[in-house]
Amino acid sequence: MARSRFACLRRIASPCLALTDPVMRTWAQLYLGMALEGTGEVEGARAAYGKVVERWGKPIPRSITAEKAILVDDRCRTNIPEIYAAGDCAAIFDPLFNKHRLCDYWETAAITGAIAGANMSSAAKSGATPPLPDHYIAVSSFSTQLFDLRLAVWGAPRSVDRRIIRGNPNVESPEVIEIGVDTSGRVAQVAAFGHVNEHPALASLVQRRLLMNGNEERLKDPGTPLESF
Numbered sequence: 001m002a003r004s005r006f007a008c009l010r011r012i013a014s015p016c017l018a019l020t021d022p023v024m025r026t027w028a029q030l031y032l033g034m035a036l037e038g039t040g041e042v043e044g045a046r047a048a049y050g051k052v053v054e055r056w057g058k059p060i061p062r063s064i065t066a067e068k069a070i071l072v073d074d075r076c077r078t079n080i081p082e083i084y085a086a087g088d089c090a091a092i093f094d095p096l097f098n099k100h101r102l103c104d105y106w107e108t109a110a111i112t113g114a115i116a117g118a119n120m121s122s123a124a125k126s127g128a129t130p131p132l133p134d135h136y137i138a139v140s141s142f143s144t145q146l147f148d149l150r151l152a153v154w155g156a157p158r159s160v161d162r163r164i165i166r167g168n169p170n171v172e173s174p175e176v177i178e179i180g181v182d183t184s185g186r187v188a189q190v191a192a193f194g195h196v197n198e199h200p201a202l203a204s205l206v207q208r209r210l211l212m213n214g215n216e217e218r219l220k221d222p223g224t225p226l227e228s229f
Helices: 002-012 015-020 022-038 042-056 106-121 196-207 216-220
Strands: 069-072 090-094 099-102 141-146 149-155 162-166 176-181 187-193
Touching: 022 042, 069 099, 090 106, 106 141, 149 196, 162 216, 176 196, 187 196
Parallel strands: 069 090
Antiparallel strands: 090 099, 141 149, 149 187, 162 176, 176 187
């Protein structure tokens, strides 16, 4: 019985079938390799597996990956239909920076989770209350408490080419704002220790990708209102 099964597998895995049904032949090569390996025929198993690798390549995840994350568009869709990814496993396409970004913050995870859920359930189109976002338009951000100060960060730190310091922090007044500028001269990131009342205006600098255009000295001056930019 075992011999007849081997004969059948060898026949299906033969080169003749490669012309009429190459996929079936490759599957047969895989099963033949497994069967031969089980009987201790190492060389035969290696040859069969070699045919599988030759046609299908090395085993890799089906979804496209970027570094350690799954690439998704601004609606959290992967390259496989009806498959979505969100949170810190996903590198979402950020239209603000025109590239995929891995934002492993819980704030971004909450946003992308809602986007994926809205698109999977079509809630964004069904009049959900409150309305759910169906695509990514947020400014990525995170915040944390450091002793008596609140640290808040917006934007893409990897895009920063140079930094501007707003204010003169000291022991008595440690609050400070750091503005990161990319190679194109636009604001890419803002980090603020304290200045909680200015958070909306600071986030807006990143959201608008403010062009420096001679504004650096004014941005350094804490006396110049952020709303004036």
